[in-house]
Amino acid sequence: MMPVGTWWHRAGFFAVLCRNDPVLGINVWDNWDREYFGAVLSDIFYDSFSLCEDLLIPERPLDRQEIRLGEKKIYRLEQLRSLSSYEVKISYPATFPVSFYIELVDDERSQVRTGRRLLNTEKLEFSTPENVEEFSQHSRIAIEVDWHGITWKQNVTLGQIVYNIHLGRVFNGVPIESFPHIAAVLALVCFFVLATLRNELTWPFSFLISNARDENFKRQD
Structure with missing residues (x-):
């Protein structure tokens, strides 16, 4: 993207450089020229920098x-x-x-x-x-x-x-x-909750329950 006024800025920049005449002793680096020089350089670097955007x-x-x-x-x-x-x-x-x-x-x-x-x-x-x-x-x-x-x-x-x-x-x-992962976790939780309420997942705990009953019987004896 080319900023507005870039070309006439650069033309003015080169015109300022042409004013530097060592014979006549013209000082090109007055305050106005320094500001102008900085503005033109910023435009030039801006153009180059914009082309490198990712x-x-x-x-x-x-x-x-x-x-x-x-x-x-x-x-x-x-x-x-x-x-x-x-x-x-x-x-x-x-x-x-x-x-x-x-x-x-x-x-x-x-x-x-x-x-x-x-x-x-x-x-x-x-x-x-x-x-x-x-x-x-x-x-x-x-x-x-x-x-x-x-x-x-x-x-x-x-x-x-x-x-x-x-x-x-x-x-x-x-x-x-992350929504698909959240939906999968919620579906899995709902499945286990519903299955537990319907007494379809008691088998993982059957071994623990039987051991607890055996220990109670041994204590009673």
Whole structure:
């Protein structure tokens, strides 16, 4: 995605560089030029960074992702459903004394959509509006990592931190993908309860009951 005004920004940037004339002694690095230079560089790096965004698709986990301390990694959201709730989860080795920061940001203004920064958390929940296409177009998941806590290892220097990231739908905080497992457990529990009430599962306890009766008879004798 190319920001508006990028080309004329770059044209102005090169025009500013042409003003640097050592013969005339023109100082190109005044305050206005420094701000302009920084804005143009941010646009250029933004273009390159946007091309390197990874896709985050529901129920398609991304394993062995790498990030450095203080670095920010951006994920673009795809194939979201309207009026649905999602959860972004991160897992990483416990041997890394780090904390992950997860944000839902707007790529146009780089503002946090949730209105708060989630610290010391490895998951983030958000809901999609009715116009999910516009939401997916302008929303990004930003991941940062910072040093946190201590480790038992001596002289640890962290390079690339490896982690896994997963995006999944949730309902009242419960992942949708876990519903079949929950239903299977509930069905099994109901089967055992009903079978016990109908005296069809007394055979596992028959051996214990017979032993208890034999001991009672021996005590009476």
